[in-house]
Amino acid sequence: MTSRPVIDDLSSFWMPFTANRQFKAAPRLLESAKGMYYRSSDGREVLDGCAGLWCVNAGHGREEIIAAITEQLSTLDFAPTFQMGHPLAFEAAAKVAELMPAGLDRIFFTNSGSESVDTALKIALAYHRSRGEGQRTRLIGRERGYHGVGFGGISVGGIAPNRKTFSGALLPAVDHLPHTHNLEHNAFSKGQPAWGAHLAEELERIVTLHDASTIAAVIVEPVAGSTGVLIPPQGYLQKLREICTKHGILLIFDEVITGFGRIGKATASEYFGVTPDLITMAKAINNAAIPMGAVAASRTIHDTIVNSGAQGAIELFHGYTYSAHPAAAAAAVATLDLYRREGLFERAATLAPTFEAAAHSLRNAKHVKDVRNLGMIAGVELEPREGAPGARAYEAFVKCFEAGVLVRFTGDILAFSPPLIIDEEQIAHLFKTVGEVLATVQ
Numbered sequence: 001m002t003s004r005p006v007i008d009d010l011s012s013f014w015m016p017f018t019a020n021r022q023f024k025a026a027p028r029l030l031e032s033a034k035g036m037y038y039r040s041s042d043g044r045e046v047l048d049g050c051a052g053l054w055c056v057n058a059g060h061g062r063e064e065i066i067a068a069i070t071e072q073l074s075t076l077d078f079a080p081t082f083q084m085g086h087p088l089a090f091e092a093a094a095k096v097a098e099l100m101p102a103g104l105d106r107i108f109f110t111n112s113g114s115e116s117v118d119t120a121l122k123i124a125l126a127y128h129r130s131r132g133e134g135q136r137t138r139l140i141g142r143e144r145g146y147h148g149v150g151f152g153g154i155s156v157g158g159i160a161p162n163r164k165t166f167s168g169a170l171l172p173a174v175d176h177l178p179h180t181h182n183l184e185h186n187a188f189s190k191g192q193p194a195w196g197a198h199l200a201e202e203l204e205r206i207v208t209l210h211d212a213s214t215i216a217a218v219i220v221e222p223v224a225g226s227t228g229v230l231i232p233p234q235g236y237l238q239k240l241r242e243i244c245t246k247h248g249i250l251l252i253f254d255e256v257i258t259g260f261g262r263i264g265k266a267t268a269s270e271y272f273g274v275t276p277d278l279i280t281m282a283k284a285i286n287n288a289a290i291p292m293g294a295v296a297a298s299r300t301i302h303d304t305i306v307n308s309g310a311q312g313a314i315e316l317f318h319g320y321t322y323s324a325h326p327a328a329a330a331a332a333v334a335t336l337d338l339y340r341r342e343g344l345f346e347r348a349a350t351l352a353p354t355f356e357a358a359a360h361s362l363r364n365a366k367h368v369k370d371v372r373n374l375g376m377i378a379g380v381e382l383e384p385r386e387g388a389p390g391a392r393a394y395e396a397f398v399k400c401f402e403a404g405v406l407v408r409f410t411g412d413i414l415a416f417s418p419p420l421i422i423d424e425e426q427i428a429h430l431f432k433t434v435g436e437v438l439a440t441v442q
């Protein structure tokens with residue numbers, strides 16, 4: 001391994017979703033990674049408690065994936081998928097389709113979750129138009145939802161700071177369901193909270209207001225991740241599905257985080273037994289080794305759009321230069337094989353009770369006002385510091401990093417979503433370290 005010279009100028013990289021001035025005054029740099037651990041620029045091992053950004057489900061530096069990418073790049077570095085094709089694109093799509101709920105087996109490739117969301121929203125509009133219901137253009141998201149950063153995604157998204165600056169330029173025909181977070185009813189729930197299914201009925205109110213004939217789709221994260229881990233109340237997703245079906249509205253599950261084993265099944269749809277019409281995914285689709293995302297569409301949606309065009313006409317005017325990039329497709333094929341060979345989705349399901357118990361051991365830790373979890377996802381909500389929202393979680397995050405564990409934070413919520421190869425000892429170490437750190441946080 002060659003070691004690179006220490007970087008002395010951090011100014012050129014305008015960092016995403018980062019407090020740039022604060023970071024550059026005291027940078028935290030990761031230089032390499034293997035398995036469950038990062039290595040920081042000051043030579044420390046850091047346990048990865050959040051799979052990078054919820055994406056490295058098979059752990060870091062997986063040789064099989066690296067070999068597949070390397071070989072692919074030397075065989076075919078790039079090939080267009082607009083009016084051309086390459087074999088791995090089709091193979092990758094078939095492998096993704098195998099993991100989707102029955103019937104959702106038409107796969108459109110993108111390069112990120114944000115692109116997947118915008119793609120799914122556009123497919124929903126195209127579907128209704130192909131059926132002669134082109135007036136169905138309204139999109140329904142949910143408060144606190146995160147659907148990436150495209151204009152479509154922030155429009156249906158419900159995270160206020162992500163919308164505020166751009167508020168004059170959001171999609172016009174959008175409404176939002178209420179979020180389901182309520183600590184009076186659901187604090188310290190293990191798995192799905194008992195209270196809150198009735199909140200899905202708000203969709204009926206929205207349908208009455210706008211009329212079903214104007215609504216194209218509802219998009220939700222089955223488990224909301226980025227907003228700080230919100231687990232769907234028991235029966236809530238089933239009810240959303242029923243109401244959508246009743247009114248001919250498409251249901252989109254944004255599974256960018258929940259896809260590929262995060263909650264112990266290939267998809268949250270499978271876990272909850274609720275089948276949407278479209279699923280968006282990215283991140284763990286290829287273990288995050290190369291940017292890639294995808295949308296799974298029901299065969300009905302696909303066939304309706306594809307069969308409605310004249311022979312020889314392009315049916316959907318949408319696509320990305322890098323849709324099904326050969327290296328990303330190779331990584332996806334290798335990753336999905338690896339997940340199966342190692343039984344990583346089952347491993348996540350098996351580890352989940354240990355993970356739950358370890359997360360809830362923080363119940364009485366300093367500042368903690370809630371712990372919630374499902375599968376290999378947990379959120380620990382802290383009491384905010386008076387007059388400084390987010391400051392307490394930021395301090396905890398930095399101190400955790402210094403103590404050798406990487407976690408995510410959003411607002412005053414710490415989020416945990418380790419690679420699915422984590423072992424019981426590492427789970428115990430992760431939450432024990434967080435508890436010790438919280439005791440020192442102001």
Ligand code: PXG
Nearest residue numbers: 053112113114146147148221226254256257
């Ligand atoms: N939908 C969902 C449900 C997501 O979680 C996206 C779309 C967008 O994906 P891209 O690949 O465009 O980032 C996401 C991404 C966090 C965090 O703060 C969460 C995400 C990304 C980065 C950080 O925990 N989710």
Ligand code: PLP
Nearest residue numbers: 110111115318319320321322323
């Ligand atoms: N902008 C310009 C000028 C382009 O030519 C293209 C693609 O050809 C794009 C944006 C879109 O890029 P991508 O296909 O990588 O999303």
